[in-house]
Amino acid sequence: MPDQLVFAMEVILNGLMAGVLYALVALGFVLIYKASGIFNYAQGVMALFAAMTLVGIMNGQVPFAHLINATFGTHIHYFGWNVPALLAIILTMAVMVLLAWAVQRFVMRHLVGQEPIILFMATIGLAYLLEGVADLMWGSEIKTLDVGLPQGINLWIDESTFNIFGYGFFIDNLDIVATVIAALLVAALVAFSQYTKQGRAMRAVADDHQAALSVGISLNFIWVMVWSVAGFVALVAGIMWGTKSGVQFSLSLIALKALPVLMLGGFTSIPGAIVGGLIIGVGEKLFEFAIGPLVGGATENWFAYVLALIFLVFRPQGLFGEKIIERV
């Protein structure tokens, strides 16, 4: 088999894996948009906040230590204990639920019935607030996140492909784990929305707020639940990306990677986020591999948006989005 074809196969596989990571971020956007029609600009910052909280809890860091020390003249930074990863994840999830409640209680509840653009603006404000709170709470230094996920080349794939093609493919173990987790997450979310009372209530709210209210569904509860689930998805995305690069401010920028995925997959479809992620992942990697060297490289960021725009022209609602029909 020609070398270039083998290399292209490796690139496609890695593109699929990268796409899963993009989809993990896009999922959080979809969940909130589906349930409340809000494009949550703060989703990327939620991933950062969740990952910082997880590392802080694992390391026994005192939250707001700098503020406490500056106010009271103390010198405390750590409690002196370490929390096991699993327990820390559960505690972080509790913090994300608390955050969801606070967002609902202090922001969204007061904006019910407002134009979508107002709600969008509110999430921009929320993003910057959360960024500042995360910095103040846990400090802005880069933190190492190790919850025991494997990293590095998968030797089995390397050897197997070497035996077949004479060239061992590189697949990162972390990407394989991310793929498995994303598959489980999507299955769980689909099952939740289809087969549980709360999931059905969530879909009812998404369809029509007024109708849902009239049959006794609590809008407040559903929104807290949706923001909590989005917080959980943000935590998963934060763990995956944070393990790769360390937990730092730039984690909030992964939202940029989710936008073309949403444009392509649709804002209202969970499978759309996954398929959109895969198409973007493979598309950008393959373009960089084939065309990148001819145009000086670094094509991935803009090509993802070009790909999304092409889809948008032909299917404005995205691949799996609900078709917008307005009668006049």
Place this chain on the structure above:
Amino acid sequence: MKLKLATMALGAAMAAGPVMADLVFPSLSYRTGPYAAGGIPFADGYADYFTLLNERDGGIGGVATKVIECETGYNTEKGVECYESTKGEGSLVYQPLSTGITYQLIPKTTADGIPMHTMGYGRTSAKNGDVFSHTFNYPANYWDGASGAINYLLDTNNGDLSGKKIALVYHNSAYGKEPIRTLEELSAKHGFELVALPVDHPGQEQKSQWLQIRRDRPDFVLMWGWGVMNQVAVQEAANIRYPMENFIGIWWSGSENDVLPAGEAANGYKALTFHNVGTDFPVFDDLQKYVVDAGKAAGAGDQVGTVLYNRGLYAAMLAAEAAKKAQEIHGTADITPAMMRDGMEALEITEAKMTELGLPNFGPTFSVSCENHGGDALVGVTQWDATNKTWSLISEFKATDGDVIGPLINEDSGAYASENNIGSRC
């Protein structure tokens, strides 16, 4: 009664003698935003050194120093705002800490007569003091970095790089592209093949670049990265099992921030530098005594001795030494920005002076002149020990290739001089 009070006040003022204004050193820091992890230690080191001078020596030449900090968030517009809002405070020298801000401030500082020091960043051709009267970039610049990396590789490969392949992984920005021209010239001179691999901002996704490195198997990889790009690159290099000892980053890719997230896998990674690392220097004892233990450390006081803290401290030390030189030249302790510029242009850093300052072998020896605002261009190499979590200087500060860099600097500064009608002044 009023006349009596006025007379008394005048008499008291005369008896007290002339009141010296503080020597103002603005700090255009970035403690927030995506690059805060790099901005905080530098700002802390810069502030702590001036605090040390105040507490231990009573300032510089008997005049207290004052650091005015202004948050730029590493944003060019905010950086320019910071400059405009602080230049009237008697600011003696600006350190913009960003190539973008530097480019904006070159014409402004020149027009305002305030010197600017861009140590290891900014416009490389500002080394030509004949054109850039108020911009200084000693002791080293990006092109020195490129040449320093190649010289180090020559040293460790019996002086021969012909037939070797060297990949440059760079931030796809003006900063990241800085070394390309120099490396192309050096490639032609030494016969190695250069492969340039751009990474888009912010650099969280680099799979394509590292798959290519895995396919092409370059003998060495150089990196011009910043922020998250560095951590991801080191991790990806570890993932594809690229030998870390063959991977060298520029000085902005060589702090603890860049290697800690990869853990043990980052062991052996190298970075260029123009100053030493660690706390094994007498000045740190004074810092502990007069600044840290006294509760006067900047920020949280937890950055002392990190690579970027040391860089901030080194920048402050060079500014303080230039201020001393200015006081000496003009015979007054109360110096102006114009006098400070003269001090910077006459600065000479010898090993004897560094030892006297409690910083033996902390940085290269160099001198500045009207024509040469970039110093002697000496560059060293550090290496990361992941087990002990320490950087070590593994080479001396060595000369870079002036034969290649000199003409490039003259070409670029000459073009700037033509565009801006700047005549020779040296």
